[in-house]
Amino acid sequence: MLICFRRDRTSHWFCQYGKKQRLHVLPHSSQPRMDILQKHARAIILAFFTVSRYHQYLFVPSYINKGRQVDRRKSQVGCAARTACHPARQKAGSSRSTSQPAQPVPRHGKRPVCSPPRFAHPYSRTAVIPAMKKTPGLVVTFDPSPDFFQNLNALLEQFAVVFLIDNDSNRETRLRLEQEALQNSPRLQVLFNDKNKGIAAALNQGFRWAIEQGYDHIIAFDQDSLPASTMTSELLAIYRTHPTPERIAILAPQIQDSVTGERITYLKKRGAFSMRRVSCQTDTLEDISLVITSGSLNNLEAYKRIGPFRDDFFIDYVDTEYCLRAARHGYKIVVACKAVLHHRLGSQQQKQIGSLTLRPTFHSPLRWYYIHRNRVVMLGMYAFKAPHWALYDVMVGSYAFLKMLLYEDRKLQKILAVMLGTFDGLFRRMGPIAPSRKRWLVGE
Numbered sequence: 001m002l003i004c005f006r007r008d009r010t011s012h013w014f015c016q017y018g019k020k021q022r023l024h025v026l027p028h029s030s031q032p033r034m035d036i037l038q039k040h041a042r043a044i045i046l047a048f049f050t051v052s053r054y055h056q057y058l059f060v061p062s063y064i065n066k067g068r069q070v071d072r073r074k075s076q077v078g079c080a081a082r083t084a085c086h087p088a089r090q091k092a093g094s095s096r097s098t099s100q101p102a103q104p105v106p107r108h109g110k111r112p113v114c115s116p117p118r119f120a121h122p123y124s125r126t127a128v129i130p131a132m133k134k135t136p137g138l139v140v141t142f143d144p145s146p147d148f149f150q151n152l153n154a155l156l157e158q159f160a161v162v163f164l165i166d167n168d169s170n171r172e173t174r175l176r177l178e179q180e181a182l183q184n185s186p187r188l189q190v191l192f193n194d195k196n197k198g199i200a201a202a203l204n205q206g207f208r209w210a211i212e213q214g215y216d217h218i219i220a221f222d223q224d225s226l227p228a229s230t231m232t233s234e235l236l237a238i239y240r241t242h243p244t245p246e247r248i249a250i251l252a253p254q255i256q257d258s259v260t261g262e263r264i265t266y267l268k269k270r271g272a273f274s275m276r277r278v279s280c281q282t283d284t285l286e287d288i289s290l291v292i293t294s295g296s297l298n299n300l301e302a303y304k305r306i307g308p309f310r311d312d313f314f315i316d317y318v319d320t321e322y323c324l325r326a327a328r329h330g331y332k333i334v335v336a337c338k339a340v341l342h343h344r345l346g347s348q349q350q351k352q353i354g355s356l357t358l359r360p361t362f363h364s365p366l367r368w369y370y371i372h373r374n375r376v377v378m379l380g381m382y383a384f385k386a387p388h389w390a391l392y393d394v395m396v397g398s399y400a401f402l403k404m405l406l407y408e409d410r411k412l413q414k415i416l417a418v419m420l421g422t423f424d425g426l427f428r429r430m431g432p433i434a435p436s437r438k439r440w441l442v443g444e
Contacts (some may be wrong), residue, residue: 134160135217135236135297138206140199141177142167144223149176151226156184158232159219163209164190165202198314198432203293207308211300222294226258226342234339235297238284242334249302249331250323252291253339254280259348266291266335267392275392280337288333289389293319295341302331312430316367317374324386351407360403365410365441368417369424369433372397376425417441 137159141148155162162184166177174192181190191205203220210218217239219232231253239245255264265277267289278285306329309318323333347362363371375397383390404414420437424430433441 135219135232136161136163136210136213136215137232138162138203138210138218138220139164139223140167140202140206140220141165141169141173141223142196143169143173148223149180151221151223152180152188154226154229155221156187158227158229160187162188163206164188165205166190166192167196167198167202168193196432198311199293200309200313200315200318201311203318204308204311207298207300207303211304216300217297218300219295219297220293222343224258224344225294227253227295228340228342231295231339231341235336238334238336238339239297242284246299246301247330247332248334249299249306249326249329250291250333251297251299252288252333252335253295253341254335254337255292255295255341255343255345258342258344260350264345269388271388273387273391275388280335283337285335285337286332288335289327290320290323291333291335292343293322294343295339299331302326302329305329306331313374313377314370314430314432316370317378320389321378321381324382324389328385349407351403358403358407360407361400362408363414365413365417366433366438368404368414369421369437369441372418372421373425373429374421376422377428377430380425413441 137155139152139155139162141164152162152164164177164181166174169177177190177192181188191209193202193205197205206220207218219235221227235251235253239248239251242248256262257264263280265279266285267275268278268285268287269289270276275289278288306322306326310321313321326333348359349362351358351360375393379390379393401418405411408414420440424437
């Protein structure tokens with residue numbers, strides 16, 4: 001191709017052609033000499049035609065490589081596997097098996113109907129988006145109730161693959177899970193841990209499995225969660241139509257208490273030192289501060305950047321810490337209001353003091369230990385990074401402790417659990433509770 005340029009208006013023109021690096025110094029004028037242009041007119045016309053015909057494939061801005069470039073090996077499969085995209089292809093494919101000449105395949109210009117362009121040009125009317133691989137489900141169990149297997153059947157109806165991780169349940173539960181895995185193989189895959197590794201370690205196991213299998217997203221569930229019949233489809237629809245899906249770390253459903261039927265509200269940052277509760281009034285709630293893991297669509301690319309769940313937390317504050325860390329990495333949390341998850345929110349009981357309604361949680365002493373140990377660690381980590389959450393959590397913790405003193409049983413054991421948890425949190429004694437402390441709290 002002929003390239004002509006000059007340094008400024010007063011200098012000579014310089015022309016370069018092809019790979020021979022030949023420079024032609026031309027006299028000062030407003031344009032190069034016409035004899036050189038005529039000599040290479042054919043090459044210039046051919047280059048102009050090529051650029052005008054295929055400019056959307058040749059000139060791709062560099063920022064497309066970060067998010068808009070489509071891998072041809074993933075997005076474009078062979079036309080033999082996609083004959084349904086054009087009726088004439090089905091006719092052509094069937095004619096080969098009957099030893100008759102194949103019908104010509106219609107084409108748009110020189111590109112087959114089935115073949116998408118390699119790049120999605122930013123100014124083109126239709127962008128090429130690779131199909132989302134089917135999202136698997138993840139369930140973590142530990143001595144579940146008999147009702148769990150009804151929830152498992154509901155999950156198998158919505159997911160092509162369900163990965164179940166059992167944290168060393170009792171023998172009867174393990175035998176039942178083995179039977180379910182045999183009956184629903186390969187759609188149900190079960191991993192039995194040799195000990196109770198905690199909810200955080202099990203979630204990390206499931207997320208790593210999904211990454212190894214090539215999935216982009218995964219939906220995690222607790223053993224007492226039951227998704228509505230359209231929950232999964234609503235989550236995926238909201239994710240696909242969201243303007244910035246790559247910035248979503250967690251897409252959570254609307255949680256409905258399976259006992260009371262009430263729909264919970266969500267926490268959103270209001271200022272540097274305060275938070276407010278918001279309820280679903282539109283299709284989505286943007287920039288939510290905290291959600292639970294159960295029923296949430298998790299972005300695995302964000303998970304790789306944010307980092308794994310804290311294994312040493314074992315059970316409580318696992319999802320809270322991950323949400324705050326995701327916000328620190330620039331990701332956001334969104335709630336899809338049309339996707340409903342039926343979830344049991346602890347063992348709450350309703351108590352009345354005049355017109356005031358209180359709901360004590362009735363957690364076991366062991367749970368009180370984990371809650372207060374991990375709360376102390378979380379306040380040390382995020383008191384200055386997220387003061388709006390820290391102040392809110394201190395108020396909520398004090399309120400829950402007061403309700404326990406007023407209404408719950410086994411008060412002495414629970415007070416001891418709070419003291420031990422606070423002490424271990426200050427000295428960063430993480431992981432599962434020590435056997436000696438467990439005997440003090442539960443008598444084992």
